[in-house]
Amino acid sequence: MMRISMSLPKKLLNEFDDVLKDRGYNSRSNGIRDALKDYIIRYQWMKEIEGDRMGVVSVIYDPHYTDVLGNIMDIQHSFLEEINATMHIHMSDKNCLEVIVVKGDANQIRDLTEQLMRLNGVEHVKLTTTVSTEKNK
Structure with missing residues (x-):
């Protein structure tokens, strides 16, 4: 040990x-x-997810932390092709939840998630994905 x-x-x-x-x-x-x-x-x-994925990135952060919201928005703007929708929820005076619905290449979704994880003021990030399937028309 x-x-x-x-x-x-x-x-x-x-x-x-x-x-x-x-x-x-x-x-x-x-x-x-x-x-x-x-x-x-x-x-x-x-790290092992691959291919076309669809999922949700949940981000809990302290909105009072310097520039955290601006940094979250900047990252989201870098992934416009992968982000389908976002929802902002006020959890308490000290925490907000950002729910980001994503669809696209697993590498891009992973990069988005990891960039959010590295931000100061972000308390928790969780990625949940599934294989994205298109129905035949």
């Missing part, structure tokens, strides 16, 4: 500890290992 140390905001650590307690974990280390495994599996799944 390798030993690492990390710095986390107190609120995030408290929320993580609450989840560990609810799920019956005996140690943070086990919870962190499982969380990292889940993160890697989700990344590998996203």
Whole structure:
């Protein structure tokens, strides 16, 4: 085993500890290992999607974070061919949800998703896709 140390905001650590307690974990280390495994599996799944896809990108962000909304809009404008629709929802005073309906090449959809994930002020991004099929006319 390798030993690492990390710095986390107190609120995030408290929320993580609450989840560990609810799920019956005996140690943070086990919870962190499982969380990292889940993160890697989700990344590998996203990396392996290919072909023509249709799906939804869900983005939770802090609208008060400097330039986050402008940055989200700039990224969306870079993917006009893949974005079919968007919906903006106010979750609370501190969080908004952007729902982006996408259709197109998996590589482009993955690039859109990863660019959103890297933004400061973005709390969570989730991509859900399925194979895009066209019915014969």
